[in-house]
Amino acid sequence: xxxxxxxxxxxxxxxxxxxxxxxxxxxxxxxxxxxxxxxxxxxxxxxxxxxxxxxxxxxxxxxxxxxxxxxxxxxxxxxxxxxxxxxxxxxxxxxxxxxxxxxxxxxxxxxxxxxxxxxxxxxxxxxxxxxxxxxxxxxxxxxxxxxxxxxxxxxxxxxxxxxxxxxxxxxxxxxxxxxxxxxxxxxxxxxxxxxxxxxxxxxxxxxxxxxxxxxxxxxxxxxxxxxxxxxxxxxxxxxxxxxxxxxxxxxxxxxxxxxxxxxxxxxxxxxxxxxxxxxxxxxxxxxxxxxxxxxxxxxxxxxxxxxxxxxxxxxxxxxxxxxxxxxxxxxxxxxxxxxxxxxxxxxxxxxxxxxxxxxxxxxxxxxxxxx
Amino acid sequence: xxxxxxxxxxxxxxxxxxxxxxxxxxxxxxxxxxxxxxxxxxxxxxxxxxxxxxxxxxxxxxxxxxxxxxxxxxxxxxxxxxxxxxxxxxxxxxxxxxxxxxxxxxxxxxxxxxxxxxxxxxxxxxxxxxxxxxxxxxxxxxxxxxxxxxxxxxxxxxxxxxxxxxxxxxxxxxxxxxxxxxxxxxxxxxxxxxxxxxxxxxxxxxxxxxxxxxxxxxxxxxxxxxxxxxxxxxxxxxxxxxxxxxxxxxxxxxxxxxxxxxxxxxxxxxxxxxxxxxxxxxxxxxxxxxxxxxxxxxxxxx
Amino acid sequence: xxxxxxxxxxxxxxxxxxxxxxxxxxxxxxxxxxxxxxxxxxxxxxxxxxxxxxxxxxxxxxxxxxxxxxxxxxxxxxxxxxxxxxxxxxxxxxxxxxxxxxxxxxxxxxxxxxxxxxxxxxxxxxxxxxxxxxxxxxxxxxxxxxxxxxxxxxxxxxxxxxxxxxxxxxxxxxxxxxxxxxxxxxxxxxxxxxxxxxxxxxxxxxxxxxxxxxxxxxxxxxxxxxxxxxxxxxxxxxxxxxxxxxxxxxxxxxxxxxxxxxxxxxxxxxxxxxxxx
Numbered sequence: 001x002x003x004x005x006x007x008x009x010x011x012x013x014x015x016x017x018x019x020x021x022x023x024x025x026x027x028x029x030x031x032x033x034x035x036x037x038x039x040x041x042x043x044x045x046x047x048x049x050x051x052x053x054x055x056x057x058x059x060x061x062x063x064x065x066x067x068x069x070x071x072x073x074x075x076x077x078x079x080x081x082x083x084x085x086x087x088x089x090x091x092x093x094x095x096x097x098x099x100x101x102x103x104x105x106x107x108x109x110x111x112x113x114x115x116x117x118x119x120x121x122x123x124x125x126x127x128x129x130x131x132x133x134x135x136x137x138x139x140x141x142x143x144x145x146x147x148x149x150x151x152x153x154x155x156x157x158x159x160x161x162x163x164x165x166x167x168x169x170x171x172x173x174x175x176x177x178x179x180x181x182x183x184x185x186x187x188x189x190x191x192x193x194x195x196x197x198x199x200x201x202x203x204x205x206x207x208x209x210x211x212x213x214x215x216x217x218x219x220x221x222x223x224x225x226x227x228x229x230x231x232x233x234x235x236x237x238x239x240x241x242x243x244x245x246x247x248x249x250x251x252x253x254x255x256x257x258x259x260x261x262x263x264x265x266x267x268x269x270x271x272x273x274x275x276x277x278x279x280x281x282x283x284x285x286x287x288x289x290x291x292x293x294x295x296x297x298x299x300x301x302x303x304x305x306x307x308x309x310x311x312x313x314x315x316x317x318x319x320x321x322x323x324x325x326x327x328x329x330x331x332x333x334x335x336x337x338x339x340x341x342x343x344x345x346x347x348x349x350x351x352x353x354x355x356x357x358x359x360x361x362x363x364x365x366x367x368x369x370x371x
Numbered sequence: 372x373x374x375x376x377x378x379x380x381x382x383x384x385x386x387x388x389x390x391x392x393x394x395x396x397x398x399x400x401x402x403x404x405x406x407x408x409x410x411x412x413x414x415x416x417x418x419x420x421x422x423x424x425x426x427x428x429x430x431x432x433x434x435x436x437x438x439x440x441x442x443x444x445x446x447x448x449x450x451x452x453x454x455x456x457x458x459x460x461x462x463x464x465x466x467x468x469x470x471x472x473x474x475x476x477x478x479x480x481x482x483x484x485x486x487x488x489x490x491x492x493x494x495x496x497x498x499x500x501x502x503x504x505x506x507x508x509x510x511x512x513x514x515x516x517x518x519x520x521x522x523x524x525x526x527x528x529x530x531x532x533x534x535x536x537x538x539x540x541x542x543x544x545x546x547x548x549x550x551x552x553x554x555x556x557x558x559x560x561x562x563x564x565x566x567x568x569x570x571x572x573x574x575x576x577x578x579x580x581x582x583x584x585x586x587x588x589x590x591x592x593x594x595x596x597x598x599x600x601x602x603x604x605x606x607x608x609x610x611x612x613x614x615x616x617x618x619x620x621x622x623x624x625x626x627x628x629x630x631x632x633x634x635x636x637x638x639x640x641x642x643x644x645x646x647x648x649x650x651x652x653x654x655x656x657x658x659x660x661x662x663x664x665x666x667x668x669x670x671x672x673x
Numbered sequence: 674x675x676x677x678x679x680x681x682x683x684x685x686x687x688x689x690x691x692x693x694x695x696x697x698x699x700x701x702x703x704x705x706x707x708x709x710x711x712x713x714x715x716x717x718x719x720x721x722x723x724x725x726x727x728x729x730x731x732x733x734x735x736x737x738x739x740x741x742x743x744x745x746x747x748x749x750x751x752x753x754x755x756x757x758x759x760x761x762x763x764x765x766x767x768x769x770x771x772x773x774x775x776x777x778x779x780x781x782x783x784x785x786x787x788x789x790x791x792x793x794x795x796x797x798x799x800x801x802x803x804x805x806x807x808x809x810x811x812x813x814x815x816x817x818x819x820x821x822x823x824x825x826x827x828x829x830x831x832x833x834x835x836x837x838x839x840x841x842x843x844x845x846x847x848x849x850x851x852x853x854x855x856x857x858x859x860x861x862x863x864x865x866x867x868x869x870x871x872x873x874x875x876x877x878x879x880x881x882x883x884x885x886x887x888x889x890x891x892x893x894x895x896x897x898x899x900x901x902x903x904x905x906x907x908x909x910x911x912x913x914x915x916x917x918x919x920x921x922x923x924x925x926x927x928x929x930x931x932x933x934x935x936x937x938x939x940x941x942x943x944x945x946x947x948x949x950x
Contacts, residue, residue, distance in 0.1 A: 061849055083848040090849045096842035100864045109860075113851030157850065167849075401854055406769035409762045409785070409825070417788060417822045420799035427802070469698045476695045490930075491699050495706050497926035499883035501900050502919040505907060506705035509712050509916070516708060550702060579684070608792025611885060615907065625794040629889070632798060645795040656790045660783055 012040035012197030013074045013164035015060060020069035022055055029055040030066070031221035037199060042191055044200040046208040047218030048244070053201045056218075057167055060199060062086055073165065084113070089158030090167040094174070095150045097142040103129070103153050104138035110161040128160040131190070148179045155187070159194070166191075168200045172207065184211055205245045209233065217241050238279055239369040242291040249292045249338045252371060255284050264368055266290060270334030274310045276366030287371040294327065294341035296365035299351075300358035309360040314338070316355050326350055330357050421649070427642035438643030448627070452647070455624045458538070458613075459606035462545045463553075466602045467595065469546065470553035474594070477554075478561035496551045504615045507544045511535040511616070540616040545606055552605060553598035560594025596662050604655040608648055624648050706923065713920035715913060731917035741914065744902035748882050751813055751898065755820040755881035756874040762821070763828030763877075764870060768862075770829070771836040782829075789826040793886040796822070801890035811893020819887045824877035831876065835869025836862075868936040875929045882925065 015037040022030040030052040037043045045053035058064040060071060062083035071079045078086055089110075097106050104125055111121045129135050132152040142150055151171060158166055168187075172180045188211050191198050202208055208215045209229040216226040217240075225237040236242035243250070253268035262278045266288060276290055298309075305311050314332035321344075328340045328351065340359065344350070351357065428438055442448050473492075477485055495503065510516040511534045518531040534540055564587065572582040610625035617623075622630075624644055631641035713731060715724030735741045766785055770778055788796065800819045801810070809815040839862055847857035885900040892901045899922065906915040 061845075063845055063848075082853070083845070084851050084853055086849070088849055090846065092842045092846055094840065094842060096840065096846035098843055098846070098861055109847065109852075110850040113856070157846075161851070400773075402769050402773035403775070405765045406773070406781070409766040409769075412762055413785070413822065413825075416800075416803075416818050417796075420803040421791070421796065423802060424795065424799045469701070472691060473695050473698050476692070488699070491703050494927060494930065495702055497879065497930060498706060498923050499885075499900065499926075501883070501885050501903060502709065502922055503705055505903075505915060505919055506708045506712075508907075509708055510705060547701065547705060550698075604790060605792075608794060610794050625792065628794050628798060632801070632890075638802070641798060645792075645798055648792050649795050652790060652792055652795075653787075656787070 011164060011195045012038075014039050014072075015165065015197065015199065016072040016075070017056070017060070018070050018072075020056065020059060020066045020071070022052075022059065022064065022066050028221050030059070033069070033221075033223055035216060035223065035226070037197055040195045040197055042188070042198045042200065042211060042213045044202060044208040044212040044215045045218055046202060046205060046215050046244075048203055051218040052221040053218045054169055057169055057199065057201050061088060061090055061167055086165075087161075087163050088165045088167060089161070089163040091151075091154045091158050091169065091171045093170045095142075095154040095171075097150055097153055097157075099142050101141075102138065103134070103140050103142070103145070106142070106153055107157045107160050109157065114161060124160055125156075128156045131159070132156045132186075147175055148183065151175065151183060155190075159190075159196075162194075164196060166196050166198045168198060170202050172202075173204075180207075187211065209245070217244065219244075236279070236291070236367060239289060239291065242279075242367055242369070247294055247339070247341075249294060249297075251290045251292070251336055251338070253288060253290060255282050255286045255288055255368070257284055258282060263363060266368060268334060268336060270332065270336045272312055272332060272334040272336070274361070274366050275308070275363040276310075276368045277364055279367050279369045282368070282370065288368050289371050291367045291369065292338070292361060292365060294339045295325075295343075296361060297338070297340045298360040299328075299340065299342060300360050305358075305360040309362055310366065312338075312359045312361070314357055314359070316351055316353050316357055319350065319353055321350065328357065330359070424642050425646050425649070427638055428646040429643075431639060435639075438640045439647075441640060442643060442647065451622050451624060451627050454621070455607055458541065458545070458621075458623065459603050461542060462549060462606040463599050463603045465542065465546045466550050466553040467599055470550050470557060470598070471595065474554045474557035474561055475591075477558050478564075492551050492554055495547075500548055500611045503548055504544055504612045507540065507547065507612075507616055508535060511540050511543070535616060536618040536621075538617065538621050541613045541621050544612040544616045545609060548612060549602045549605055552601045556598040556601060557591065557594035560597070561591050564590045593662060597659060600655055600659045600662075604652050604659075607651060607655075709916060709919050709923060712913070712916040715916065717913065731914045734914045735917050735921075738914075740897070741899075741902060741918070744897045744899045747813065747896055748899040751816045751820060751896075752878040752881040754813075754817045755824050756878040758817065759821045759824035759828045759877040760870055760874045763825050763873060764832055764866070766825070767829050767832035767836055768858075771833055772841065782833075785829050786826045788822050793823075793884075797886040797890045800887060804891055810891055811895040813896045815891045816888060816896055816898065817881075819891060820881035820884055821877075823884065823887070824880040827876040827880060828873040831873040832866065832869050835866045835873075839865045868939060872933045872936055875933055879926055879929055882922075 015035070017033055017035040020030055020033040022028075033052075033056060035056075045056060047053050055064065059066050062078070062081055065080060069079070070077060073086060073088075098109075101109070107125045107128060108121050111124060116124070125138070126135065129138065132155055134149060134152050134156065137145070137149065137153075142153065145153065154171065172183050175183065184207060187198075200208075200211065209232070212229060214226060214228055215232055216223045217232065218224070219240050225232060225241050227235075232241065232245055236245060239250075242248045251268045251270075251272075251274075253266045253272075253274075256265045256267050256273070258264045258278065262281075263275065264278050264282065265273065265275055267273055268290065274290055282288060300311075312332055312334075314330040316328050317331050317337070318329035320327040320329070324344060326342050326344050328342070330338050330340060332338060338359075340357075342348075429436060442452065477488060480488070508515070512518070513531045513535070515535070517534065518528075521527045522529075522531060534543075568586055568590070569582050572586045573579070577585065608625055609623065610629065613621055613623045614626050614629075625648070628641050628644045628648070631637045631644065711724055711727075714727040714729065716726045716728040716730055717724055770782055770785075775781070797819075800815070804810055804812075804815040804819075807815075843861050843865075844857045847861045848854065852860060883900060884898070885904055888896075888898040888901040889904065892898055899918065903915050903918055903922075906912040906918075
């Protein structure tokens with residue numbers, strides 16, 4: 001696992017969660033969560049709805065006291081500290097801008113709570129609004145702003161008092177695609193410039209991979225894997241992560257043999273034999289599933305297979321043209337269906353339905369997990 | 372805030388954290404504490420007085436059931452009880468007959484039209500019962516509106532109709548006042564009925580009448596029962612309207628209670644009557660909460 | 674909104690008579706209210722319709738007689754006090770109900786609403802027992818305390834609705850950015866539920882102003898309210914002044930309803946609802 005890159009100005013807070021457990025009635029929302037966030041890091045909690053990420057965020061913010069476990073901010077115990085004493089900025093899902101206050105009043109609020117002088121407040125609000133490119137809108141009311149503008153007011157409000165930690169709960173969910181991508185860039189840039197620690201919650205894996213230094217994937221209340229986007233994408237820890245992040249083909253089969261370096265040989269239900277990497281320990285005979293990313297499969301038309309690569313063949317049954325990629329659905333001779341994704345480079349022909357395909361897959365791109 | 376250069380190696384929770392000795396904070400949140408004032412207030416000025424009255428009906432100075440016995444043995448009193456239930460039932464049925472069509476009509480109108488007609492129902496609703504009962508006196512009296520119309524203008528009758536100070540007047544007045552209590556809940560429920568369900572019935576061959584009977588009516592049942600129960604419960608305990616519009620032979624429970632206290636100072640008996648009324652009412656209300664979510668009834672009303 | 678298939682002649686007659694029926698019922702609901710108007714201006718000495726001639730005699734009577742004016746003053750005083758007390762208690766209760774995480778919310782809500790269901794006569798009797806023991810019959814405060822119990826249900830209903838439309842995230846945002854719990858309430862929640870509070874207060878006032886039964890028992894001789902005075906006027910003397918008073922009393926709720934409607938319009942415009950992105 002590679003260490004996260006150190007930011008230039010390390011003024012962010014560290015956050016540490018130990019053994020956090022939270023239950024609502026019969027439902028366990030957060031189960032044995034342990035997490036360490038470095039100073040200045042951009043960490044994303046990524047998972048499907050109901051996986052406990054928002055609950056965890058609420059615990060860090062102090063809106064919820066966990067049933068067991070502790071929260072440390074900058075190594076000081078914060079589990080029972082009231083929210084207003086934690087010096088955290090937060091951007092909510094629906095922005096939570098106070099409708100009866102102007103933009104200026106919204107952004108000035110945290111400074112007012114900290115009893116800054118009028119002159120200071122004015123200066124810092126204007127600076128922060130300029131930072132999010134909203135100068136000139138101070139006297140507007142939230143309902144007079146567009147979604148993107150409201151989002152930036154929420155951001156300004158959370159940053160105006162220079163907190164060391166910023167929490168963001170799916171802040172971009174309601175924006176359209178172009179705006180969302182633009183905001184992702186702006187937020188990332190802001191974070192690196194200010195050097196603050198950000199804990200970000202989202203269910204959009206592309207967003208998570210793009211913005212984060214590290215991603216913690218959550219499922220059913222636990223963190224199933226935490227690592228850099230590269231690690232997560234190429235070395236998913238289990239089937240869930242392989243499925244949740246990016247796309248994967250899944251082929252069921254049985255382990256035939258295992259060797260010391262965690263590489264194994266497996267036979268799929270259809271009879272194909274693959275050499276792959278085990279995601280977790282397994283014995284010969286175990287029922288497993290092989291996960292293969294579509295873009296890691298090479299069509300041999302571009303060159304013959306090397307000695308280590310797995311080979312397979314089949315016929316193309318569907319062609320899906322996506323502009324930058326072409327997807328081929330291929331029915332293998334062993335009966336299973338597999339999807340291959342190939343970039344559309346000019347000069348390559350787009351293969352037609354019915355034509356024969358020869359496939360090559362490197363063993364390290366075949367991730368094997370228990371069924 | 373300083374930044375730690377390195378994170379400490381994982382200490383477990385069992386050692387190294389002096390703060391651990393502090394017990395978990397009690398869960399007395401603001402939301403719970405804030406209910407204390409109203410609970411205390413209602414306990415003193417609502418629950419306690421009522422409980423005291425209930426107690427009085429069987430105890431004072433000794434434990435006795437005489438008061439209740441009186442109720443069922445003395446014919447006059449039994450009649451009062453019977454009459455109250457009968458009138459309450461009649462009022463409920465009449466409210467249903469008059470109110471259901473109106474609620475149905477309202478639930479099918481466009482919002483703009485509803486906004487126009489709702490005040491017709493709501494405005495009288497907010498005027499005090501006393502004033503409205505008084506108005507009925509003016510309408511039904513010997514020299515009132517109805518008789519003037521029939522006698523003087525239209526010449527349909529020879530003598531003034533005796534429609535005041537009898538059961539007819541009481542029924543009329545009570546229905547008038549309690550009708551909104553049926554219409555509003557019924558409307559609330561009806562408006563939530565998915566019209567697509569009716570469309571489905573029609574497309575599958577049902578006539579409008581059939582569709583109404585088989586689909587709409589059953590779905591509106593909670594509204595009918597809810598509204599009906601609400602009307603019945605209130606009609607039982609009605610005082611002002613029967614007192615003003617009824618004659619001496621139309622005495623209802625509430626009037627009897629008032630009589631027992633204001634003129635006879637018979638606390639025990641009055642308490643017993645009150646207990647019967649209270650238990651009947653609360654029983655009806657419990658039934659109501661089982662059948663319909665009470666919050667629905669207020670959904671559209673205010 | 675048409676959900677029924679095209680109609681035959683019989684069906685059209687049916688629908689027409691249905692509409693007529695409904696119109697009659699609505700007329701039935703509205704008519705008595707209208708009656709009071711000409712009656713109040715009648716010159717006759719008793720309840721007679723249509724009035725022989727019109728005059729302002731009974732209005733004069735109302736404004737000139739001390740017992741009527743005192744009753745009116747009492748009603749207003751008690752009404753305002755009730756409105757104040759009920760609104761404060763009710764707002765706290767509504768907040769506890771809406772923001773609380775208790776499983777007993779439905780039961781508590783039903784309990785707070787129950788004074789609406791308990792027969793007024795029984796409650797009035799109970800209060801009479803309590804306050805006669807405390808020697809508070811004829812004391813204005815016994816009326817205020819009793820009316821408040823009756824006024825709490827509408828107050829809580831209105832405020833629950835109002836509070837529900839204020840997103841909890843708004844309070845959370847205030848808290849995380851430095852405001853203590855109470856401060857967050859005053860800075861964020863209170864301004865947003867203010868229209869609801871005013872509406873609730875108006876309804877509470879109305880409940881107190883219109884109450885007869887509690888006043889019947891607790892007014893005594895020193896705290897006579899307007900409804901009590903009217904009641905005596907109807908039972909003891911056939912006094913048409915009651916008609917004039919009735920008209921005035923009728924105007925009050927109408928004015929209040931209009932004010933409440935205007936307040937609601939204003940609240941919508943200010944965007945008190947959950948922020949839509």
